[in-house]
Amino acid sequence: MDRKAASRRTFLQTTAGGLVVSAALTSPDTQAAESSSATRIANPIGGDVLRTEATLSPDAKHLLEQPRSIPVVGKTDVLVCGGGPAGIAAAVAAARAGASVQLIEVAGCLGGVWTAGLLTKILDAENKSGIMAELLHRFAAEGSEVANQSNGTVYDPEIAKLVLEDICIEAGVKIRLHTRLVGAVTDSDRRVVAVVTESKSGRETWLADRFVDCSGDGDLAAHAGCRFDLGVGADCQCQPMSMMALLTGIDADEVRPYIRETASSAKPLLLKLMEDNGMSPSYRAPTLRHLHSDIFSIMTNHEYGVSAFDAGAITDSTIRARREVHDLVNGLRRIGGPWKEIAVVATAEQIGVREGRRIRGRYKITADDVATGRKHPQSVCTAKFPIDVHALNDHGNKEINSEFKKGGHQPYGIPYPALIAEDVDGLLLAGRCISGDFIAHSSYRVTGNSVPMGEAAGRAAAVSIQQNVMPHELDWNEIKG
Structure with a gap:
């Protein structure tokens, strides 16, 4: 048998150090000589991939992956992680403010819970201006009679997919679908400088001057080393998911x-x-x-x-x-x-997740803010949606847990500092992963609030680059336009 042909079929090899595992096979024309230290490269046209080699521990509980070079495939002013409602607004706002923008999304469409999640109803959107109002207008104008009658708040997910792609393309946003964030890199000054992704194109690195975490679950912030809160109580109980x-x-x-x-x-x-x-x-x-x-x-x-x-x-x-x-x-x-x-x-392709990480920000929205209707001097929008904690387990009424409503609710402001990560620089947050406590989160988490949060974070990212300062050094009233 031909040696090269045989090597394509062999993916497990026993060595003196244990088991060496190749996670994928490369074609002969991309294989380096065994004695060479040359870096193999992926070929997205021909289907060749970077091979992963690792040593399996003697107890077979760990795999020690060998270091490898990860190609840098993009460099933009702003990188937005997550193409849901918050991410769309962040990317468009940053691009309209003059920044080059890369948008990374794990699904095969933009929109997140709006599209892959088939949500079909946008809550707390009627009082919003800016990109939220623009999207509602387009959902209504390009949608059905029902969408028109509801002013776009009840929408067709397929129409939403097209509208969201169009608005991003019109703004000049670079879109990458089918790509999952798997890592983040900070420098010695605690500044986020790169993210790492995985996709059919392999493991890749993306550089940017500013980053916006719109992943819903705060994935980028967590990979960057940010502290976060989760759920309620010692067991970190979270709200249930729904399909x-x-x-x-x-x-x-x-x-x-x-x-x-x-x-x-x-x-x-x-x-x-x-x-x-x-x-x-x-x-x-x-x-x-x-x-x-x-x-x-x-x-x-x-x-x-x-x-x-x-x-x-x-x-x-x-x-x-x-x-x-x-x-x-x-x-x-x-x-x-x-x-x-x-x-x-x-x-739905994506089950609806109500709750993930709440990243520690420069301000934390609290139940007291909600109860008193606090109007923060740097509010990016007003949240009117009530406290909405779905039953945390199946022992009660399996609907809404009213215990958390006792403190009361008034319309309140979502402050810009709550959109800025506390533990690293150059990282903004938008959507349900912003800084807040369990009760406040149950109100601001709905997507009608995610869009203006994203718009604020995207604009702040672009302006901070233009002014050569970090986002936390800006005052929202000076940049909102």
């Missing part, structure tokens, strides 16, 4: 009383219908929305006690949630009448 789905086969006029936008009675009516027919949804406030024609969305499940950082647990919860969605829809179909043709069109 959205799209449905068809029902007529809006025939099921009008059960549609959320009809009246507040829609949720209890739908729950009663389910329970009267032998169904017991894990979320006791099932929500049905009409999007257009005979397409609807539904949210009617809770996945309790799932860590946003445990891929195995998220996998299990995704499988359970998808099965529950199908079981409930099958149950509705058995009722007959207007439900006899109901069917699942799609379940």
